[in-house]
Amino acid sequence: MLVTLEGLDGSGKTTVWEAVHERYTEAVFTREPTDDSWYGDAVYRSIEDDDADPLAELFLYTADHADHLSRVIEPALERGDLVISDRYSDSRFAYQGATLAAAENHDLENPLEYVVDIHDPFSITPDLTIYLDLDPETAATRAGTTNKFERAEYLESVRDNYERLIERDPDRFVRVDATQSPDAVLESVTDALAAAVSDSS
Numbered sequence: 001m002l003v004t005l006e007g008l009d010g011s012g013k014t015t016v017w018e019a020v021h022e023r024y025t026e027a028v029f030t031r032e033p034t035d036d037s038w039y040g041d042a043v044y045r046s047i048e049d050d051d052a053d054p055l056a057e058l059f060l061y062t063a064d065h066a067d068h069l070s071r072v073i074e075p076a077l078e079r080g081d082l083v084i085s086d087r088y089s090d091s092r093f094a095y096q097g098a099t100l101a102a103a104e105n106h107d108l109e110n111p112l113e114y115v116v117d118i119h120d121p122f123s124i125t126p127d128l129t130i131y132l133d134l135d136p137e138t139a140a141t142r143a144g145t146t147n148k149f150e151r152a153e154y155l156e157s158v159r160d161n162y163e164r165l166i167e168r169d170p171d172r173f174v175r176v177d178a179t180q181s182p183d184a185v186l187e188s189v190t191d192a193l194a195a196a197v198s199d200s201s
């Protein structure tokens with residue numbers, strides 16, 4: 001079973017993902033961008049480059065995803081393991097959908113659909129996606145970004161894209177209010193996980 005954690009930067013995904021480790025010791029914990037491959041390194045180089053072309057960046061993230069699938073996700077699912085990923089394809093749909101929509105040098109009619117379509121032939125849809133819902137300003141403050149207002153504006157369009165994704169696939173998503181205390185967020189997440197795990201067994 002594949003469970004993914006999604007949300008804006010600063011929404012608390014990593015905090016939850018680490019706490020869930022203690023309760024699901026048998027699960028495979030993983031993340032995107034990956035932190036153990038040269039594909040992931042290439043993604044982080046691109047994140048550091050203010051002049052990175054948005055389409056080139058999309059394909060770097062997608063290459064990292066393809067490698068992540070074949071190297072980690074598919075073997076774990078074939079073994080029957082529970083896989084919990086901190087970010088996954090919805091991050092590409094929401095973030096690169098927003099970056100490409102704002103790109104002056106690209107003129108894609110519907111960037112979010114374009115990114116979804118690229119994944120369709122090879123990717124694996126999660127069984128459950130837990131979305132940590134937080135307003136962009138709080139997210140930008142928590143993430144400690146240097147240019148908070150510019151970042152919050154961008155995160156607003158990323159959040160709109162997450163809403164579009166939830167609307168088109170409501171049964172896959174569980175929305176958790178990430179303004180709650182860390183303990184309350186963790187409880188909501190573990191409740192959603194426990195329900196999904198018991199449904200699948």
Ligand SMILES: Nc1ncnc2c1ncn2[C@@H]1O[C@H](COP(=O)(O)OP(=O)(O)O)[C@@H](O)[C@H]1O
Pocket residue numbers: 007008009010011012013014015016142143178179180181182183185
């Ligand atoms: N529920 C919460 N309430 C307040 N602060 C939080 C909460 N969850 C996480 N934080 C803090 O917000 C910051 C970003 O959290 P993090 O888990 O790294 O988010 P993400 O992985 O989504 O970027 C960290 O300083 C973390 O301690």
Ligand SMILES: Cc1cn([C@H]2C[C@H](O)[C@@H](COP(=O)(O)OP(=O)(O)O)O2)c(=O)[nH]c1=O
Pocket residue numbers: 008009010013014032033047061086087088089091092093095096143
């Ligand atoms: C996986 C992924 C991440 N990202 C972005 C989100 C983050 O701004 C950045 C790094 O991700 P991450 O290290 O998960 O950041 P955080 O823990 O702060 O949420 O990469 C994309 O734009 N597209 C993607 O496909």
